[in-house]
Amino acid sequence: MRKAILAMIMASTLVTGVLLAAPPKAPPADVGPGHIAWFDITTTNLPRSKEFYGKLFDWQFTPVQGTDQAAEIVVGGTAIGTLRVAEGKISTFNGVVYVQVTDIRASCKRAKELGGMIPAGFPFDLQDGIGAIAVVVDPAGHPIGMYSRTPLTPAPHPAK
Secondary structure (H helix, E strand, O other), rough: HHHHHHHHHHHHHHHHHHHOOOOOOOOOOOOOOOOOOEEEEEEEEEHHHHHHHHHHHHOEEEEOOOOEEEEEEEOOOOEEEEEEOOOOOOOOOOOOOEOOOOHHHHHHHHHOOOOOOOOOOOOEEEEEHHOEEEEEEEEOOOOOEEEEEEOOOOOOOOOO
16 A cells, blocks of 8 residues: 555656646745645546546646646636546545645654654655645555645755
8 A cells, every 4th residue: 555655646746747847837826824735636537537527617627748648727727736647546545635834844844743754755846946845644644745835945064
């Protein structure tokens, strides 16, 4: 199960990397700490899912530059998430919700203190300086993303 979660997180990260290869754009809306800032939904059939969610929620979709395996979810002209093709079978853990936090490093530290696990490679800065993200796997094994509008600052070097 843990391997499947980590594989899903890595796939999400790769898609995020593709998303961020697009031309510079504004960061997600400042929704405030503790509120959902972005989400990813995985699917095994992108066209069918686009049709379903488009009709259900009146969502629009824009192509993600450099891939035909993902589409940005747009509502009222604002991007709110990503619909992406899953690698392998869909599980109850596919898809990641990103909650806005003020300080990504402090939030990662707190998550670990509470029994969560931060997978290797997190947190990291998003391209174009639009913030930083991390994923935490909670004590029950469910991943959740954290997003800060502030990019990571370089870690202080130990005094010599």
